[in-house]
Amino acid sequence: MAILGLLFDVFGTLVDWRTSISRQARDILSPLGFSPSWDGFADAWRAEYQPALEPIRSGREPFRLLDEIHRRNLEKVLKDLGIGALDERTLDHLTLAWHRLDAWPDVREGLTRLRRNFRIAPCSNGNIALVVDLSRHNHWTWDAILGAEVAGDYKPKPSVYLRSAAALGCRPEETLMVAAHPLDLSAAAELGMKTAFIARPLEQGPDNPVRPAGIRFHWTADTLLELADQLGGDD
Amino acid sequence: MAILGLLFDVFGTLVDWRTSISRQARDILSPLGFSPSWDGFADAWRAEYQPALEPIRSGREPFRLLDEIHRRNLEKVLKDLGIGALDERTLDHLTLAWHRLDAWPDVREGLTRLRRNFRIAPCSNGNIALVVDLSRHNHWTWDAILGAEVAGDYKPKPSVYLRSAAALGCRPEETLMVAAHPLDLSAAAELGMKTAFIARPLEQGPDNPVRPAGIRFHWTADTLLELADQLGGDD
Numbered sequence: 243m244a245i246l247g248l249l250f251d252v253f254g255t256l257v258d259w260r261t262s263i264s265r266q267a268r269d270i271l272s273p274l275g276f277s278p279s280w281d282g283f284a285d286a287w288r289a290e291y292q293p294a295l296e297p298i299r300s301g302r303e304p305f306r307l308l309d310e311i312h313r314r315n316l317e318k319v320l321k322d323l324g325i326g327a328l329d330e331r332t333l334d335h336l337t338l339a340w341h342r343l344d345a346w347p348d349v350r351e352g353l354t355r356l357r358r359n360f361r362i363a364p365c366s367n368g369n370i371a372l373v374v375d376l377s378r379h380n381h382w383t384w385d386a387i388l389g390a391e392v393a394g395d396y397k398p399k400p401s402v403y404l405r406s407a408a409a410l411g412c413r414p415e416e417t418l419m420v421a422a423h424p425l426d427l428s429a430a431a432e433l434g435m436k437t438a439f440i441a442r443p444l445e446q447g448p449d450n451p452v453r454p455a456g457i458r459f460h461w462t463a464d465t466l467l468e469l470a471d472q473l474g475g476d477d
Numbered sequence: 478m479a480i481l482g483l484l485f486d487v488f489g490t491l492v493d494w495r496t497s498i499s500r501q502a503r504d505i506l507s508p509l510g511f512s513p514s515w516d517g518f519a520d521a522w523r524a525e526y527q528p529a530l531e532p533i534r535s536g537r538e539p540f541r542l543l544d545e546i547h548r549r550n551l552e553k554v555l556k557d558l559g560i561g562a563l564d565e566r567t568l569d570h571l572t573l574a575w576h577r578l579d580a581w582p583d584v585r586e587g588l589t590r591l592r593r594n595f596r597i598a599p600c601s602n603g604n605i606a607l608v609v610d611l612s613r614h615n616h617w618t619w620d621a622i623l624g625a626e627v628a629g630d631y632k633p634k635p636s637v638y639l640r641s642a643a644a645l646g647c648r649p650e651e652t653l654m655v656a657a658h659p660l661d662l663s664a665a666a667e668l669g670m671k672t673a674f675i676a677r678p679l680e681q682g683p684d685n686p687v688r689p690a691g692i693r694f695h696w697t698a699d700t701l702l703e704l705a706d707q708l709g710g711d712d
Binding site: 361369371373374375377378383385387391392408409410411 | 596604605606608609610612613618620621622623626627643644645646
């Protein structure tokens with residue numbers, strides 16, 4: 243069955259969160275006299291992300307937007323690093339660093355090309371306002387902004403993929419999930435979706451190259467431009 | 478407080494549903510030998526719309542997408558007009574006529590101009606896939622697709638406006654609701670939103686000009702281009 247719609251993971255797949263968070267944290271906090279490892283700061287903040295979603299996925303806690311979760315995680319990380327006494331405005335500004343992440347260099351043109359032939363939407367754990375801001379920041383144009391907020395749950399729960407595909411007017415088998423993370427793609431594949439793995443070896447920094455092992459995808463590419471070439475039809 | 482986000486009603490405000498439905502119904506049904514008044518057909522189908530949403534708004538029925546409601550209403554209208562024995566494919570194609578409505582002539586350029594200075598999203602009772610298709614059909618670019626499906630309820634219920642504004646990252650007082658229907662605007666105004674009335678006197682056909690009486694809006698314009706001029710900032 244032909245592919246009609248493409249769903250995209252965002253953090254890591256479209257944006258380089260580690261470099262962007264590291265740089266913004268430094269810009270905001272070093273004038274205040276703090277100087278931890280900024281890459282370490284980014285890694286520590288990101289490390290709180292998946293564990294914080296677990297109580298929501300399991301139903302033990304009600305759904306909360308990622309902005310709120312990022313804020314809570316930030317307070318924990320700051321405490322762990324001994325960074326204290328930040329005012330509300332600084333905390334807000336730092337939390338919203340996740341709205342100002344820079345895209346990998348191929349993404350803007352890649353999405354433009356892919357949108358010529360397919361309906362495209364993010365299927366992100368980021369809340370809608372976060373992805374709206376990322377999209378403006380990076381000049382991306384979507385057909386819709388989908389993912390956790392629309393489903394009221396977090397990936398890799400099936401409802402997030404299924405609600406996103408349906409909202410785009412696509413059956414699962416007409417939908418291609420695009421991500422740099424094998425687990426994200428496996429979850430989509432189990433629902434009957436097609437999968438495209440985009441290699442982002444630098445996502446976790448140069449010392450932790452991410453390589454998928456032993457999982458097969460329908461497509462594998464190093465950039466969205468390469469994926470557009472492989473999917474074809476856009477000349 | 479400055480306006481950050483604009484929410485748009487769609488049916489009537491951005492698209493000329495009556496002419497578009499009338500023409501498509503004729504194109505699909507007249508080759509099958511039917512010849513009712515096609516404008517009457519469009520009016521009858523649309524007349525079922527608000528009453529069908531009432532049981533959902535009141536909580537007596539669970540939320541259902543507008544596509545499903547349009548389909549059920551279509552079957553009623555066909556029966557009332559004595560049009561029978563249509564196959565599933567024809568019924569589906571006709572139901573999806575609501576995904577292929579033509580915009581009023583000022584909308585494409587108006588949205589392009591308004592998006593330069595504001596986050597923009599539809600706040601429609603149409604489901605996301607419907608608005609995605611309308612947007613592709615009419616070459617509209619949005620920041621997000623919002624409205625009934627995201628809120629799980631139908632306008633003018635407050636949650637639809639509030640969820641849409643929040644998803645766009647805007648407080649109610651930073652949000653401008655744009656519509657051709659006073660009731661839609663009154664509901665938004667009660668929540669603290671700003672209002673812009675766009676006159677679409679031909680929405681109900683040339684014999685039923687719609688004119689708002691006795692209600693004040695923050696802005697009033699005949700086209701989105703005029704509204705962009707009034708809001709300014711995009712020279």
